Amino acid sequence: MGNAIEVVKLRKEFKAYSSRSGLKGAFRDLLTRNYKIHRAVNDISFTVKQGEMVGYIGENGAGKSTTIKMLTGILTPTDGNVTVNGMNPHKERERFAHTIGVVFGQRSQLWWDIAVQESFRLLKKVYKVSDEEYEEHMEHVIRTLDIGPLLDKPVRKLSLGQRMRCELAAALIHNPPLLFLDEPTIGLDVLVKLKIRQFLKEINEKYNTTILLTTHDLADIEALCERVVMLDEGNIIYDGSLKKLRSNWGGQKQVSFEFKEEPNKEELAAFTSALPVSWKEGERANVLVAHVHNEEDAISQVIGKVVARYAIKDISIDETSTEEIIRNIYEEGMTHG
Template sequence: MLAIDVKNLTKQFKAQRNREGVKGALKDLFRREYNEITAVDDISFQIPKGEICGYIGENGAGKSTTIKMLTGILVPTSGEIHVNGFVPYKEREKFVRGIGVVFGQRSQLWWDIGVIESFQLLRKVYRVSEADYKSRLDELVQRLQLADLLNRPVRKLSLGQRMRCELAASLLHNPAIVFLDEPTIGLDIVVKTEIREFLKSMNQRYETTILLTTHDLQDIEALCSRVIMLDDGKVIYDGGLEELKNRWGKGKEIVFQFTSGQELFALQALTAGLEVAWSQENEYVAKVWVPTEQANLSEVLSRVVGVMPIHDVKIIETNTDDIVREIYKSGSAKGKIEL
């Protein structure tokens, strides 16, 4: 069953073109000229029920515009959208009862009243029964550690505390789909980890579908098995995170920890003929970089492990941040990524 079904979705905006000088400004008063900007350009994708999907791209790639269309805030210029079986911008009242939304830089809580009062107002907005509300609230308060925050005004919460409350607010009505737009922006690593663990457990327990947009690719690595990548309003990659790593990762690094001291030249001799690069932290720890296209990881391991006295071995993959940065640095991923 599909939670989200998007076909040939396009969104265009008109932006006023300002002419230079005083004469230009006077002309703009009487006859304005506009440029047409395509923020989302004929994209299609499907997300099954219960999937956590990462939706990534640079600033201006079209991520937030897509989310706003999926949540019914914006009307598409063309194309089709079905979310939870509804057309978001046509069936607003029924549609919003089945979704939760967290925008990292915008709040759905009332600034000057206590958190619990905001929750009670949202209960009425979403028409949640008292029994369901109490049961859901008790679970969220326990899981997100909100007991000490409920009676505080939102303006007196730290960013991390507010984001935990924002998550709870978006989940009070037990939505089938949750849209998260930069949910961990500006948070410290401890709070980020807590939120990631909570989202994973919620997905596993309730099969909640999650569409996550973020610039923090550690969120993607921790939560998502699938990634949709946008560039200039177009989908340039839609597939597994591991496939993205394998296709774009330039290689892997093997870290050897030896039980006795080793010379760098001896290690280099073991891998003679292989295009690898050795470096040493000290006589007991050495690293070897294995380029994906030039050398075989298992061949390097077999040459070293069978000969040297080894205490520990670690294999470090290319970081997702580095991969995505490399894709965008190239200017276009079209030559490398096949849809």
């Protein structure tokens, strides 16, 4: 099985201009501009195999969208090599565009004032899709995404959830082997998210569609992707399986203590300092959460010590969530490969 995406030492730099203060500064800016070079993507390398579903994650400003724009040919790299579906996205624009589908959660590819099916017909012509191919493929897409009743409505009359399902269908009119999804479930309710996730699993199984997904909703990643690539300030800080990520950094449990009276957090930390535990504020008043390393007897020792010293209303024990693990990685700046 070949690679759908190959990225070698990819870099993107932007010039950031700064203005000088005052009238004198404004005149000087007319003659010469001050600027700094900002490196949004810093010599990253990775590959995605055909048929893989990969989560591409990072905080705002980490360089995710910049990478996607280079992979789809919207931006030209400052340096490095990109090969997508065997082509250079910037040099073979027209042929390349026929082999990818793109959904940007913040931008629309549908025409605002015409019925959804008219947008679909226009895209069908753009991508030179035959009637037979369109009927065979899109019947399944329309049925699975449950957008049949929306086809004769103008896009401006659709809710966000309805529009995103139509956007996804539009990206698949030419049944591309590779799909880029940038925040496809942003702002959607739970039922619509579930429908979209189920649909993406189906097209991956049915057509072996490769999917690169950027999202802030880690439930999307957990539902769809076995592998994650994690970006921080333009650098890849983790590339591997979600399972390995959880086992490497998820070796903790969370014990939530609801105290009858709120204890002093510093005093509590000092009191349990001999144990493998760190304390964080809970979501409710009088709740503190102990992050306990999965060492033998550690949880029972923490609970025993706290209960012996403080009056407790309630205790609950949870596995550390993926969201918490990823937050910890960013906070600690760890760089496991």
